[in-house]
Amino acid sequence: AQSVAQPEDQVKVAEGNPLTVKCTYSVSGNPYLFWYVQYPNRGLQFLLKYITGDNLVKGSYGFEAEFNKSQTSFHLKKPSALVSDSALYFCAVRDINNFNKFYFGSGTKLNVKP
Amino acid sequence: NAGVTQTPKFQVLKTGQSMTLQCAQDMNHNSMYWYRQDPGMGLRLIYYSASEGTTDKGEVPNGYNVSRLNKREFSLRLESAAPSQTSVYFCASSESGVAWETQYFGPGTRLLVL
Numbered sequence: 001a002q003s004v005a006q007p008e009d010q011v012k013v014a015e016g017n018p019l020t021v022k023c024t025y026s027v028s029g030n031p032y033l034f035w036y037v038q039y040p041n042r043g044l045q046f047l048l049k050y051i052t053g054d055n056l057v058k059g060s061y062g063f064e065a066e067f068n069k070s071q072t073s074f075h076l077k078k079p080s081a082l083v084s085d086s087a088l089y090f091c092a093v094r095d096i097n098n099f100n101k102f103y104f105g106s107g108t109k110l111n112v113k114p
Numbered sequence: 115n116a117g118v119t120q121t122p123k124f125q126v127l128k129t130g131q132s133m134t135l136q137c138a139q140d141m142n143h144n145s146m147y148w149y150r151q152d153p154g155m156g157l158r159l160i161y162y163s164a165s166e167g168t169t170d171k172g173e174v175p176n177g178y179n180v181s182r183l184n185k186r187e188f189s190l191r192l193e194s195a196a197p198s199q200t201s202v203y204f205c206a207s208s209e210s211g212v213a214w215e216t217q218y219f220g221p222g223t224r225l226l227v228l
Contacts (some may be wrong), residue, residue: 043219104156
């Protein structure tokens with residue numbers, strides 16, 4: 001079975017500080033990993049993905065994520081947080097046996113304080 | 115280009131009533147999906163349609179039916195609503211369900227079953 005876990009329900013950082021939102025995965029094989037962001041009362045928006053290649057993936061709005069195979073992690077990072085980054089972040093893994101299926105984490109609420 | 119649209123935005127039902135949630139996409143995508151989002155549980159796949167004329171069950175299909183009316187439209191029906199179906203429902207689409215593709219999400223339908 002494939003799954004992802006987001007161990008933190010909430011992350012709080014001050015504006016201008018670096019942020020990290022954690023995600024670990026469980027996949028029997030090469031993982032296809034995604035990060036999405038959800039602003040209040042909106043649908044999910046794609047941020048970035050890891051399919052293969054470089055372990056450091058760059059995405060939208062200055063976000064990046066580091067794929068670490070030995071630690072089975074795919075943490076989302078940003079060097080300098082903005083108040084407008086406050087939102088709900090979801091990590092997801094694609095089912096390697098059926099690409100139409102995604103498994104989402106429970107979500108992490110990011111709160112960036114001015 | 116509206117992307118993925120959903121109607122209605124909000125609905126209140128009484129236990130036992132039926133309703134259909136509508137979804138349409140204008141990106142000429144082959145694959146469409148229905149998810150439900152519950153607090154602390156992320157998104158869970160209800161049904162998906164890999165192509166026009168096909169539908170398949172996801173993680174939580176019980177109590178729901180779907181129809182892929184044409185390439186653009188994918189509806190979700192609750193035949194006899196239950197309070198456990200109170201949730202936010204998201205429709206999504208992707209071009210063809212291959213490994214590197216992302217999904218595009220609609221704005222969601224908030225459903226309250228009393």
